[in-house]
Amino acid sequence: MSACVPTHATDPDSNRTEPDHQPQSPPEGPRRRFRIAADDLSASIAVFLIALPLSLGIALATDAPLQAGLVAAAVGGLVAGRLGGSPLQVSGPAAGLTVVTADLIHQYGWRTTCAITVLAGLTQLSLGHLRVARSALAVSPAIVHGMLAGIGVTIAVAQLHIVLGGTPQSSVVANVGALPAQLANLHPGALSLSALTLAVLLAWPRIPGRVGRAVRRIPAALIAVAAATAVAALTGLHLARVDLPSWSSHALPQLPDGPVLGIAAAVLTITLVGSVESLLSAVAVDKLATARGEPRVPRSDLDRELRGQGAANVVSGALGGLPVTGVAVRSAANVHTGAISRNSTMLHGVWVVAAALLLIPVLELIPLASLAALVMAVGVQMVSLHHIRTVTRHREVLVYAVTTLGVVLLGVLEGVALGIAVAVGVALHRLTRTRITHEDKEGVHHVHVRGQLTFLAVPRLSRALHQVPQGAAVVVELDGSFMDHAAYESLQDWQHAHHARGGSVEITGRAGTRIAEPASTSAAGCRCRPWTPWRNHQCEAPATPAAGTPQEEAAEGPRGHQLARGISAFQRNTAHLVRGELARLAREGQQPSQLFLTCADSRLVTSMITSSGPGDLFVVRNVGNLVPLPGEESGDDSVAAAIEYAVDVLNVRSITICGHSGCGAMQALLTTDQNGAQTPLKRWLRHGRPSLDRATDRNRPWARLAGREPADAIEQLCLTNVIQQLEHLRAHDAVARALSEGALELHGMYFHVGEAQAYLLTEEAPDSGVFDQVAGTAVAADPTGTVLHDTRA
Numbered sequence: 089m090s091a092c093v094p095t096h097a098t099d100p101d102s103n104r105t106e107p108d109h110q111p112q113s114p115p116e117g118p119r120r121r122f123r124i125a126a127d128d129l130s131a132s133i134a135v136f137l138i139a140l141p142l143s144l145g146i147a148l149a150t151d152a153p154l155q156a157g158l159v160a161a162a163v164g165g166l167v168a169g170r171l172g173g174s175p176l177q178v179s180g181p182a183a184g185l186t187v188v189t190a191d192l193i194h195q196y197g198w199r200t201t202c203a204i205t206v207l208a209g210l211t212q213l214s215l216g217h218l219r220v221a222r223s224a225l226a227v228s229p230a231i232v233h234g235m236l237a238g239i240g241v242t243i244a245v246a247q248l249h250i251v252l253g254g255t256p257q258s259s260v261v262a263n264v265g266a267l268p269a270q271l272a273n274l275h276p277g278a279l280s281l282s283a284l285t286l287a288v289l290l291a292w293p294r295i296p297g298r299v300g301r302a303v304r305r306i307p308a309a310l311i312a313v314a315a316a317t318a319v320a321a322l323t324g325l326h327l328a329r330v331d332l333p334s335w336s337s338h339a340l341p342q343l344p345d346g347p348v349l350g351i352a353a354a355v356l357t358i359t360l361v362g363s364v365e366s367l368l369s370a371v372a373v374d375k376l377a378t379a380r381g382e383p384r385v386p387r388s389d390l391d392r393e394l395r396g397q398g399a400a401n402v403v404s405g406a407l408g409g410l411p412v413t414g415v416a417v418r419s420a421a422n423v424h425t426g427a428i429s430r431n432s433t434m435l436h437g438v439w440v441v442a443a444a445l446l447l448i449p450v451l452e453l454i455p456l457a458s459l460a461a462l463v464m465a466v467g468v469q470m471v472s473l474h475h476i477r478t479v480t481r482h483r484e485v486l487v488y489a490v491t492t493l494g495v496v497l498l499g500v501l502e503g504v505a506l507g508i509a510v511a512v513g514v515a516l517h518r519l520t521r522t523r524i525t526h527e528d529k530e531g532v533h534h535v536h537v538r539g540q541l542t543f544l545a546v547p548r549l550s551r552a553l554h555q556v557p558q559g560a561a562v563v564v565e566l567d568g569s570f571m572d573h574a575a576y577e578s579l580q581d582w583q584h585a586h587h588a589r590g591g592s593v594e595i596t597g598r599a600g601t602r603i604a605e606p607a608s609t610s611a612a613g614c615r616c617r618p619w620t621p622w623r624n625h626q627c628e629a630p631a632t633p634a635a636g637t638p639q640e641e642a643a644e645g646p647r648g649h650q651l652a653r654g655i656s657a658f659q660r661n662t663a664h665l666v667r668g669e670l671a672r673l674a675r676e677g678q679q680p681s682q683l684f685l686t687c688a689d690s691r692l693v694t695s696m697i698t699s700s701g702p703g704d705l706f707v708v709r710n711v712g713n714l715v716p717l718p719g720e721e722s723g724d725d726s727v728a729a730a731i732e733y734a735v736d737v738l739n740v741r742s743i744t745i746c747g748h749s750g751c752g753a754m755q756a757l758l759t760t761d762q763n764g765a766q767t768p769l770k771r772w773l774r775h776g777r778p779s780l781d782r783a784t785d786r787n788r789p790w791a792r793l794a795g796r797e798p799a800d801a802i803e804q805l806c807l808t809n810v811i812q813q814l815e816h817l818r819a820h821d822a823v824a825r826a827l828s829e830g831a832l833e834l835h836g837m838y839f840h841v842g843e844a845q846a847y848l849l850t851e852e853a854p855d856s857g858v859f860d861q862v863a864g865t866a867v868a869a870d871p872t873g874t875v876l877h878d879t880r881a
Contacts, residue, residue: 670702742834
């Protein structure tokens with residue numbers, strides 16, 4: 089943690105009080121002087137080094153004046169950074185608007201394009217004041233990813249001509265058609281510098297070892313362009329280079345000159361693409377900040393962010409800059425490098441201004457071929473294989489493909505419109521395509537419903553159900569994920585009527601999973617639902633049979649074979665649901681995100697309290713959730729080995745130590761005489777002695793649980809043990825090394841068994857530790873309300 093922490097100046101216009109800095113009384117005296125945190129300063133430099141070459145490259149790709157990219161980057165940092173609603177989002181010229189801007193420049197000229205940018209900004213301001221920002225998130229991700237993929241293909245094909253030493257054409261089709269002639273007339277110098285740029289871009293993040301970890305702090309894009317520039321200067325290659333004319337001749341906007349409908353369509357296109365990209369990027373930044381566990385950054389205000397983007401576009405267009413939007417790559421870099429407020433974004437804009445005024449001679453040494461290779465790589469990366477796999481898994485590959493081809497062949501607005509139309513058609517098709525079949529199997533009638541069960545399918549459902557004879561046994565299999573009210577009422581009415589006529593009805597979901605069960609249990613035994621193992625199988629028997637009766641033997645039999653019963657229930661009810669995921673994990677190997685070290689207590693179900701599944705957690709359990717200090721294991725290296733394996737081999741991002749209420753190990757530690765005979769349990773519990781000493785130290789305040797003191801000494805020791813074991817954890821070499829590199833976070837957690845309530849360790853009390861309650865609704869609304877790691881050390 090930096091020693092220089094910003095005050096509420098982090099978000100001056102926000103009237104929200106951050107949870108960790110609530111004033112107890114109105115401030116007195118002069119206001120505190122504005123300060124910039126060291127974290128923000130270092131993050132701003134990292135973002136600036138990424139933004140500078142990309143801004144020039146995007147300006148080159150749009151055929152705009154190269155200075156326009158610097159103007160947009162500076163305005164995005166200063167204006168959108170100051171007025172926007174996402175404190176850590178970095179705005180500027182983005183690849184997502186490259187194709188749109190290039191078309192507008194080709195059609196209307198640069199100065200009219202600047203005026204269109206101003207109008208688009210005014211439109212964004214209006215939409216922000218109408219509070220419609222969240223409606224943009226209703227656009228299908230398949231459409232958004234398809235749009236970005238189409239833009240990426242267009243960028244890559246166009247920049248390929250510059251990489252080869254030529255000039256791009258006005259469309260993708262023309263660029264593809266001109267490639268054979270371009271390949272026949274290669275420019276060796278441009279091709280070699282482009283190849284060098286791409287090689288550095290690919291190799292820089294893959295440098296192994298300690299040297300690689302050190303040099304990766306410098307952005308690969310900056311190193312690639314710098315290397316190509318140095319080679320061009322040393323070898324004296326005659327190539328086209330960056331040409332930044334005098335600022336006195338910088339072109340400013342003029343009144344739009346063109347057909348009204350065409351200008352309106354252009355304004356709408358920039359507004360739509362820029363707004364959607366900015367808002368989706370803001371949501372992604374929220375997720376990154378939450379995963380980092382940063383409590384001082386509020387969640388994005390999307391309407392304010394839209395207004396901030398609009399103001400930035402008005403200023404950028406008025407100053408002769410490119411359209412501005414939130415940029416995911418720069419925003420992610422801002423979060424990962426430790427930014428804690430909007431000061432980082434604004435400072436990056438200051439550095440861009442300084443570079444545009446003071447570094448012109450240096451910037452003019454950059455070969456255009458190197459910038460083209462950089463932007464081409466960005467375009468290729470926009471066609472994400474991960475997104476393709478995701479939309480394929482969700483059966484939306486048709487929407488993705490149509491949107492991508494539409495953007496490539498027709499344009500961004502036309503491609504998005506086609507994607508929306510196909511998405512609506514796919515949704516309607518899924519909603520109406522319901523197959524209902526009826527068959528008789530050995531006297532049991534099976535009615536199988538495949539697809540969504542809506543009012544449109546009610547007539548066919550009724551016909552199938554009325555083919556079932558009165559008094560027959562029926563199994564209704566619902567193989568879908570949605571049933572509306574009309575279909576539900578129709579099915580329930582028929583079920584009640586069939587029961588009244590002496591029939592039986594069993595309604596199941598996918599793969600035979602039972603949805604409805606009889607309300608009562610039979611005398612032969614109980615029918616345990618999937619969650620009843622967590623209830624210790626406490627099924628109620630109709631009566632207590634006498635000892636030695638067959639009923640008693642039948643009741644005891646299942647208890648004696650509880651393991652076999654549990655395995656059988658898993659194979660019957662659960663295996664088919666997880667088989668695909670487990671098969672993937674078997675192929676790819678485990679890649680857990682965190683090590684979860686907790687007590688061996690049977691009441692602590694780690695997967696349940698963390699909502700995790702196969703492959704998510706690397707779990708280590710022992711008596712008392714203890715972490716022996718290095719050198720004190722006395723031959724038992726199991727915990728240290730698990731920590732080393734998790735950090736160095738599995739590369740987990742976080743480690744959680746979880747204690748719990750009523751811990752038997754802590755009770756034994758508190759009450760057992762340590763001077764007696766040394767049993768295995770006593771020898772193990774000696775690793776908890778520092779926790780006991782800490783808990784009984786009268787010079788230390790007691791740990792607090794959601795604002796209250798612990799109920800008793802046992803609870804105090806359980807809480808203190810979590811804090812103490814975190815200190816033991818930091819003493820392990822693998823953990824200390826990962827913490828120093830910023831690759832690992834440590835979390836403290838306490839689970840109150842009787843309340844079924846989880847608490848997370850915060851940093852409010854530097855000497856003892858405060859555990860804050862985690863509520864289901866509160867975390868969803870504001871995940872920055874608690875701190876997941878202890879930063880007291």
